[in-house]
Amino acid sequence: MQREWTGFYLDGQVANRQRATIQLLPNGLYITTESGKTLSWAYNDIRQTQGFYAGEQVRLEHGGPITEVLLVSDAAFLSGLYQLVPRLASRLHDPSRRRTRGLLTLLAATAAIGIVVVAFRWGIPAVVAFAAPRVPVAWEKRLGEAVVAQIVPPEHRCDDPILQRRLNEIFAALTAPIPRSPYTFQVIVADDPTLNAFAAPGGSIVLLRGLVERTATPEEAAGVLAHEAQHVIKRHSTRALLQHASTGLLVGTLTGDASGIAAFGLDAARTVGLLRYSRDHEAEADAEGMRMVLAAGIDPSGMIAFYELLAREGPAIPGVLEYASSHPSTAQRIERLRALSAGAPAPSINWGDAEEWVTVRTRCRAESQPPSPEATPS
Amino acid sequence: MLNTMRCAKCGLTQLVTPTCKSCGTASGHPSRPPSLRLVPPSTPAAPIRSVVEPLDTSPASPPPPVDDGIEGHQTQRLSFHGIGGSLFGIYLVNIFRTLITLGAYHFWGTVRVRAYLLSESEFEGDRFAYHGTGRELLNGSLKAGFVFGVLIVCFNALPFLPGPGAQFAGAAIAYGLFLVLVPVAMVGARRYRLSRTSWRNIRFSFRGRTRDFVALFVGHFLLTVLTLSFYYPIFATKRYAFLVSHSYLGNQSFGFDGRGRDLFGSFLLAVLLTLPTLGLCWFWFLARKQRYWWDHTSFGAARFHSTVTGGRLLRLHAGNLLLFVLTLGLGWAWVVVRQVRFAFAYLAIEGPLDLGAVRQEAQGATATGDGLDSLMDMDSGFAVG
Numbered sequence A: 001m002q003r004e005w006t007g008f009y010l011d012g013q014v015a016n017r018q019r020a021t022i023q024l025l026p027n028g029l030y031i032t033t034e035s036g037k038t039l040s041w042a043y044n045d046i047r048q049t050q051g052f053y054a055g056e057q058v059r060l061e062h063g064g065p066i067t068e069v070l071l072v073s074d075a076a077f078l079s080g081l082y083q084l085v086p087r088l089a090s091r092l093h094d095p096s097r098r099r100t101r102g103l104l105t106l107l108a109a110t111a112a113i114g115i116v117v118v119a120f121r122w123g124i125p126a127v128v129a130f131a132a133p134r135v136p137v138a139w140e141k142r143l144g145e146a147v148v149a150q151i152v153p154p155e156h157r158c159d160d161p162i163l164q165r166r167l168n169e170i171f172a173a174l175t176a177p178i179p180r181s182p183y184t185f186q187v188i189v190a191d192d193p194t195l196n197a198f199a200a201p202g203g204s205i206v207l208l209r210g211l212v213e214r215t216a217t218p219e220e221a222a223g224v225l226a227h228e229a230q231h232v233i234k235r236h237s238t239r240a241l242l243q244h245a246s247t248g249l250l251v252g253t254l255t256g257d258a259s260g261i262a263a264f265g266l267d268a269a270r271t272v273g274l275l276r277y278s279r280d281h282e283a284e285a286d287a288e289g290m291r292m293v294l295a296a297g298i299d300p301s302g303m304i305a306f307y308e309l310l311a312r313e314g315p316a317i318p319g320v321l322e323y324a325s326s327h328p329s330t331a332q333r334i335e336r337l338r339a340l341s342a343g344a345p346a347p348s349i350n351w352g353d354a355e356e357w358v359t360v361r362t363r364c365r366a367e368s369q370p371p372s373p374e375a376t377p378s
Numbered sequence B: 001m002l003n004t005m006r007c008a009k010c011g012l013t014q015l016v017t018p019t020c021k022s023c024g025t026a027s028g029h030p031s032r033p034p035s036l037r038l039v040p041p042s043t044p045a046a047p048i049r050s051v052v053e054p055l056d057t058s059p060a061s062p063p064p065p066v067d068d069g070i071e072g073h074q075t076q077r078l079s080f081h082g083i084g085g086s087l088f089g090i091y092l093v094n095i096f097r098t099l100i101t102l103g104a105y106h107f108w109g110t111v112r113v114r115a116y117l118l119s120e121s122e123f124e125g126d127r128f129a130y131h132g133t134g135r136e137l138l139n140g141s142l143k144a145g146f147v148f149g150v151l152i153v154c155f156n157a158l159p160f161l162p163g164p165g166a167q168f169a170g171a172a173i174a175y176g177l178f179l180v181l182v183p184v185a186m187v188g189a190r191r192y193r194l195s196r197t198s199w200r201n202i203r204f205s206f207r208g209r210t211r212d213f214v215a216l217f218v219g220h221f222l223l224t225v226l227t228l229s230f231y232y233p234i235f236a237t238k239r240y241a242f243l244v245s246h247s248y249l250g251n252q253s254f255g256f257d258g259r260g261r262d263l264f265g266s267f268l269l270a271v272l273l274t275l276p277t278l279g280l281c282w283f284w285f286l287a288r289k290q291r292y293w294w295d296h297t298s299f300g301a302a303r304f305h306s307t308v309t310g311g312r313l314l315r316l317h318a319g320n321l322l323l324f325v326l327t328l329g330l331g332w333a334w335v336v337v338r339q340v341r342f343a344f345a346y347l348a349i350e351g352p353l354d355l356g357a358v359r360q361e362a363q364g365a366t367a368t369g370d371g372l373d374s375l376m377d378m379d380s381g382f383a384v385g
Helices: A076-084 A095-134 A137-151 A161-175 A209-214 A218-233 A236-255 A258-266 A268-274 A279-295 A301-316 A322-326 A330-341 A354-361 A363-368 B048-057 B084-100 B106-119 B134-160 B163-195 B210-226 B232-245 B260-273 B281-295 B310-326 B332-345 B368-375
Strands: A004-010 A018-024 A028-033 A038-042 A046-050 A058-062 A068-072 A186-190 A197-199 A204-208 B004-006 B013-015 B078-080 B121-123 B126-130 B197-199 B202-206 B247-249 B252-256 B297-299 B302-306 B347-350
Touching (some): A004 A076, A018 A068, A046 B126, A076 A095, A095 A236, A095 B084, A137 A204, A137 A236, A161 A218, A161 A354, A161 A363, A197 A218, A204 A209, A204 A218, A218 A236, A218 A279, A218 A301, A279 A301, A279 A330, A301 A330, A354 A363, B078 B332, B084 B332, B106 B134, B134 B163, B134 B368, B163 B202, B163 B210, B163 B247, B163 B368, B232 B247, B232 B252, B232 B260, B260 B281, B310 B332, B332 B347
Parallel strands (some): A186 A204
Antiparallel strands (some): A004 A018, A004 A068, A018 A028, A058 A068, B004 B013, B078 B121, B121 B126, B126 B197, B202 B247, B247 B252, B302 B347
């Protein structure tokens, strides 16, 4: 067994290295440098910081905070050391276990894949289901206000009092049968020609002018409002946000990217604006929206008629309730709405003739620009 | 060896100077201006490289033994021995441990990656070493997270301020804070990483004052905005000069003598060619900038020299992008290895390295700047310069 080795000694004071001979003793290393200095390092005071991979020199450090260093190029030095002092094999690196390390790495990778799959499939939904009902309404409101302020700044809103009063009446009729809601709803009309609507967490429902103008009757508008109100009540935005955040956290953990998580924190409002509801959430908002319409005594055929309009024009119009595009077919949703409304009692609310609505629904445009006959939807 | 001497008292071999660097004993050699130090007495002043290189290649004068205190009269290079497979293994184990510790292991994993990359980097027969710990990174990240959290609150509070005046003032403060944090993070990360990096057991350090860098950064950033970014090459070079010239190995500092205006022509050309070349010309500007910066960086009497070209940079980045995308990000480890190999392949250090004069002078540093740096995604890198 080789008891004497050569290497280099770095004293931690100057950048020159000195040749050194190292003798393996039962209790420690005895080092003689080329300048004649002799050192005794007890094994318990030695740490190994390099030499874990093929080609790396074995680096032993002693003392601190600025250490002395011993470098030995031949990895067989370690095997020789373990023959003399077997207990060191568990404390320092053992080159003969590199194959095991490879296997353990493979095992870790397999386990990591398993954990990620489980986390995506069950972990995140469980976290969302647990956390969403516990998010204070005040937080939702504050976030929702920030979203609305960003997406629909005040100068892009229609503040026509007649249209606003009419929509508020429709919404009041919808919410009248609801016993008690922690949300204070607010209906906002945005001056935008797109056929779209969305609900911000906390209770703000935004209808774009393009959508209001395409509703043939107040009942159709009521259907849209009921659908959006259910997104708020069922906390779909908050759930989507939690889902997005926990997915981001998981991906950030995988990639070690802290900046992504930080950027999310900086711009939560914009993120909410870009979120899409899941298919389940849409189905729930449809069903609960229809129940809301029926409970209020509003004619359900209005809601169905508007979905039929979406089915006809949906794909052709960019951004049409954009989430609609993630659904295999609007026809299926219409089928479900019909099934839900079948056998409903006759509506108790009658909002008068459709012609009056036709003048009210275009008031937003009348306010923002002079009316032009060709621009009025037929 | 015409330009070395051995001290009669302490025996240290070193560059010819009037007094010994180690013990101060008079050597009997006349004093010379520093720029002529490398030149043998019989030779008139000439470009450093042309004088230095023949000394090595001459068969009559074999290369000096590694440990005589004066190293490298020849061109020396950094070499990287790491392989993508090993780094990928570290990465896989890190992911596993990070997942089962709910993210806490991330910092210890970062230490393992940095330690691997430095341990596989070699200069003059010795590897670099990393001395940071996961606990330091965790503490730094928590502090940075707090600072960043305050900033996030500031930004999110903006819409709730009463009136456009208050909102404008709030935005100015929040963006101002952000503008100050960027240089603080850059300097902090550099200070921390250099203080935890060593070569031959001598620690690197960064000794520039944070407030000086903030003043430089903010002032020149605003100038860059005001000049519609035409001031950029000067700004970037001043920034680089500050970071390099306050960097040390032991007690010896790195030096930088470049001027940003020398890059202005290339910058202007790159701006003009952006449209016709679909932006690809910027690789050539980047290469020109790297070459210029390195060629004006020195350590003692030795100078760095870069031979990187735009075409090679373009090939590197295109290859990395392909590698990363085709492997869905799993090729990350190989991308990193390619990058380090590339950086070392086109970098040389020329002239004598007076390592006998380098003495330990470690400096303290906290990891807060490092944490801010990773939160702001400005990876400042670990390499000197």
